[in-house]
Amino acid sequence: MKYTLVKENPVYKKNLISSGAAVLMSASLMACSAQNQSLSLTAGTVNPSIWPTAQSPVGIDPKVESEITTIMEGMTLRHKVGQVIQGDIGSLTPEDLKVYPLGSVLNGGNSAPNGDNRSPASDWIKLADEFYEASKDAYGEGVPFIPLLWGTDAVHGHNNVPGATVFPHNIGLGATRNPALMRKIGEITAKEIRVGGQEWTFAPTIAVVRDDRWGRTYEGYSENPDVTVSYAGELIKGIQGEPDSENWLKGNNVIATAKHFLGDGGTTLGIDQGDNADTEEELRDRHGAAYPVAINAGAQSVMASFSSWQGVKLHGHKGLLTDVLKGQMGFDGFIVGDWNGHGQLDGCTVESCPAALHAGLDMYMAPDSWRGLFENTLKQAENGEIDLDRLDDAVRRILRVKIRSGLMSAGKPSERPGAADYDVLKDPVSKEVARQAVRESQVLIKNNGILPLSPKSTILVAGDGADNIGKQSGGWTLSWQGTGNENSDFPGGTSFLDGITRHLNKADGQVILADADGNYSGKPSAAIVVFGEEPYAEFKGDRDNLAYKPGDDSDLLLLKKFKSEGIPTVAIFLTGRPLWMNREINSSDAFVAAWLPGSEGGYATDLLFTNSDGETDFDFVGKLPYSWPKIATQTSLNYDDENYEPLFAYGYGLSYSNPGNVGVLSENAGIDLKVINDSDFFKAGKAMYPWTMTVSDEFGETVVKTSRDVSPGKIVSIYSTDDGVQENTRTINFNGEGKGAFAISKNPPANLTRQNTADMAIYMRVRFDDLDPEDKLSLSVDCGVNCSKPLALNKASSGLDSSEWVELSLKLSCFAAASDMEYVNSAFLLETSDALSVSISDVKLVSNEGDAICID
Incomplete structure (x- = not known):
């Protein structure tokens, strides 16, 4: 049997290939090994002196710095490493925080208390308290307790909690041309975040979008940087408060994040996480224009972009992160990564990446990789692979923000100002501001x-x-x-x-x-x-x-x-x-x-x-x-x-x-x-239009619409999983309590007669997560009663490790004769009565280049 093991992430590979000449240049410049990943990447060299200067309105306070020094003198290396790592609440528990002294947690877009995206605000504050109390156990006698920062994606209002105010997305706000309105929206968003016990939002997005094919176009305010520049300061001050006010970062205010640094709105072909090939001057004047404004307004965190500039991933770009942002622009807060973004650096994995820290990243966003990253980073700090001065600088920056925000003495989340004030979520004044934004947009x-x-x-x-x-x-x-x-x-x-x-x-x-x-x-x-x-x-x-x-x-x-x-x-x-x-x-x-x-x-x-x-x-x-x-x-x-x-x-x-x-x-x-798309069935974690995904059993069928779904009789469950990037794969679990099926279907049916005659093949990238040798898993093309011959897909799993992705190409003609493919309801139908689990990342029709097979 012929198959290919896949070691690299195909989405990332596609992005590199699609980014043209800049990537060809970077292929040689980015070549580095695990032994020398401490060296910063040199492609896309910058000249910091041509970038604008900025200055934090608060500045470095000697009293705060002295307090930081005292805290750090009492910290062990283990506690310092913990500060630079952020895990997701969907992948850690309060019990974990009794052992691992992490500096931060986040709730990703699909993470919520009890795994329920409709959890009320009361569940959020309860979990925040549990995290806070449990985290104390990770600090032994004589080690100062450092509370967690909880970050959340409140990107158009506090969009994580039912009943909170959901404002128009940024593209609509850009249509208003109303900076003063942005201040109000920032204030309301921060106040509503405080209700659930969080103190940090991953907003505002100050990307300038130049190719509307990009899937994040609506997160940008405009194609014109002037609009974004006019909004950035108002949004930061709305979220954080005025820097000279008593409640800056405190009370009804939270910490803001300017993102994504830098150039994510200008990638070649509009590919998300792709490469921006702009000149340095274009990058500065177009995509970087709002950052000095954000820093001057007091922004305390900046998020590094998934994307690259001239072939170099921003998570590893020392020139931009350290020399420009922290140096020339004078940013004295901390830089946080994006969802496992450090793992996309050459020579890195999501569980090991000194290169990102050395480039200037201060906090790794390691949603599900936090445990392995913690252990490896600690070892690397102990054996000298990580520069301890750089680690100390990252910890100092994080502590600086925690002290400025009053977090160190704020007590548990439910006792902080604004916490559990659920009436705030129903405030008619807030709703009226949202209505104004709707009308003006x-x-x-x-x-x-x-x-x-x-x-x-x-x-x-x-x-x-x-x-x-x-x-x-x-x-x-x-x-x-x-x-x-x-x-x-x-x-x-x-x-x-x-x-x-x-x-x-x-x-x-x-x-x-x-x-x-x-x-x-x-x-x-x-x-x-x-x-x-x-x-x-x-x-x-x-x-x-x-x-x-x-x-x-x-x-x-x-x-x-x-x-x-x-x-x-x-x-x-x-x-x-x-x-x-x-x-x-x-x-x-x-x-x-x-x-x-x-x-x-x-x-x-x-x-x-x-x-x-x-x-x-x-x-x-x-x-x-x-x-x-x-x-x-x-x-x-x-x-x-x-x-x-x-x-x-x-x-x-x-x-x-x-x-x-x-x-x-x-x-x-x-x-x-x-x-009409009759060839691409599944990509990037979703069925490609006009195809749909279903899971079914003897009790009926469920059309898959969310990141987690289950068949009516609960025989089959399906959920989104990560392979290098967030939720770009699906795992299908059959519990073995009856016959279940997963299908990629189309209504009306597709006519694949021509494709079958042309010797096409069904290509799939699949991983057999939990499949015993005796388990039976069939794959067929549903083209009517007694039409398709099921193939024993389980035979392809022989000898494979459960962590290995396999590329398979199966001849379309193996499933049925061409004359029977006029009405294809399901191009990909998995069925079994056994308890097993399988993951898919790509399913499509391809030309048989001689490598397609049949499975007996």
């Missing part, structure tokens, strides 16, 4: 005489986003990807349907709700259709082009249906980036870019209706923060391009006071919109 793209609507009229409401607060909130909402959320998960939140109903009820108007196919009863005077992108985060949102849902015209057909029936139609588009959708704009009379407005999104409807006097209470003020593409291949389209030809320019936005008609737009997308 809406961008009116088109209004050919239909808006504003009368609240006395009959309004048809349609689209899968109309009554879907989860969809309108996007990624990073209660979970990392923001999927699987119900309206009930947002107590007090408002959908677009709620907002429309509120206006019509006040004036005796009427709402007609259409079904999924656009069917309805009654005679509407106008229609409002709410639709858009499904939630995503980070690399799972990366795209190849900017066409909206190529191959899926369901939203377009809905708009065309109403147009053909003579119903004036308003299209509300929920999105994390501008997309080519000229057909949808042509099929509507008004078109609004609503972005991802969050839990108060229903208040966007305040802009759509007149009041009882026939006047408007609110006008559109939002302006495009990103240029809107004329064709789907304008993926890197920015206001300062030499040949700038957008459909709608940066800064565009109509209003009632500044109206304008939009004519018929060209429907030439520049690509074939009819191309």
Whole structure:
């Protein structure tokens, strides 16, 4: 049997290959071994003197430094190593902290108390207290106790806790052009974080996005660094407080993080965690512009980027981390890594990486690798592989922030100001600020005489986003990807349907709700259709082009249906980036870019209706923060391009006071919109559209929508796992209590007749985690009754270690004759009645290059 063991992470490998010439340069410059990883990487050399200077508004306080020195004199090497390591609450317990003196914990996007992303704030404060009390045991007699810092991704409000205020994502806030509003949002976010006992947020993101294919485009405020620069200081001060105030970093304030340093918004092809090939001047003026502002405002932490600059990973770039950020810019806080980002350095693993520390990283984010990293880092500090002066500097920086924030004497989390004040999460003043942000973020793209609507009229409401607060909130909402959320998960939140109903009820108007196919009863005077992108985060949102849902015209057909029936139609588009959708704009009379407005999104409807006097209470003020593409291949389209030809320019936005008609737009997308994906089935931890994942047993079928799901009879469970990057693989567990199945399916079925005739193969990258020799695991292509021949996939596991990834290519013709592949419901169907576990990271159709096999 032929198979290939995979030792490197394929996502990282793809990023390097896709980054072009800069990576070819870096291949030789980055060559270093485990023996010399203490040496800083030299590719992408910087000239610190050309970078701007900055200064902490607090400065180095001799009293604080003396206190730090006293603390460090009482610390053992073990305790110093602990300070520079951060573990995730999903991978450690209070009992662990009795043994390991970690300096910090975090809750990643899918981590929450009791493993429940819907845990109330009371569970968060309870766990914070448990961590605090348990961590005391790791400090022996004579060793000063150093409390934990708990970091959280509160990136658009405190988006981790049900009932908290979820603000519009940053792309929408960029449309407001309102720095003062950013200050208020920062203040509210910090106050709500304190309720659950946390004191540190991984925000704000001050990336400047230059390629809208990037899956994190909505985390940037604008393609124009001027907007980000105008926001950075206000956000930092809103979150942390004024540096000269008594409650700076204390009370209702928390520690902020400027991220991601540096250049993540400008990677080649918009690939997440990819390579930025800009010149040093472009990197400085575009991507680095907001960092001096953040430092001058008192930012206490900076997060290193996953990405590279000119081939060198930022987690290992001494020139940028140490010489520029800490040296030239005078940053005196600490630099934290991103999720196992240190493990992407050449010569490093997630459990061993002196190179990152030596480059200037002060705290490793080691969510699930913290234990091994702690043990190895301690050994390396003991044997001289780690420079103890550099370790001491990292510890000093962390302690400096802990002392400045009052953490050292704050007591347990539940006793701190603002803790367990659950009414804060329902504060009407906070909700009104969020509603203001929603209203100001809406961008009116088109209004050919239909808006504003009368609240006395009959309004048809349609689209899968109309009554879907989860969809309108996007990624990073209660979970990392923001999927699987119900309206009930947002107590007090408002959908677009709620907002429309509120206006019509006040004036005796009427709402007609259409079904999924656009069917309805009654005679509407106008229609409002709410639709858009499904939630995503980070690399799972990366795209190849900017066409909206190529191959899926369901939203377009809905708009065309109403147009053909003579119903004036308003299209509300929920999105994390501008997309080519000229057909949808042509099929509507008004078109609004609503972005991802969050839990108060229903208040966007305040802009759509007149009041009882026939006047408007609110006008559109939002302006495009990103240029809107004329064709789907304008993926890197920015206001300062030499040949700038957008459909709608940066800064565009109509209003009632500044109206304008939009004519018929060209429907030439520049690509074939009819191309339907029948080849890529699974990648980056998710089924590739239009395929879906299901787990099933005799009790029924569950469509997999979240990071953890289970079949109706609990025979099969599936959950996201990491392979080099966060949640890019899936582990499927069969408990053996009955027959279970995992499938990658499509409805309507795919026709793979041509692919079978062309000698294609199903390629998979798989790991057999728990599979005994006698276990039976079949793989088949579901193309109807008695159509496909199941292959014994368990035979491929013979002699393999459970930690080994295997690349397999199985001939499509092994499963069924070409004539039987006209209606393929499931391209990848795993079935077993045994107790076993298997992981997948990539499944697709490939050309058989002679290496594909059959399994008897």
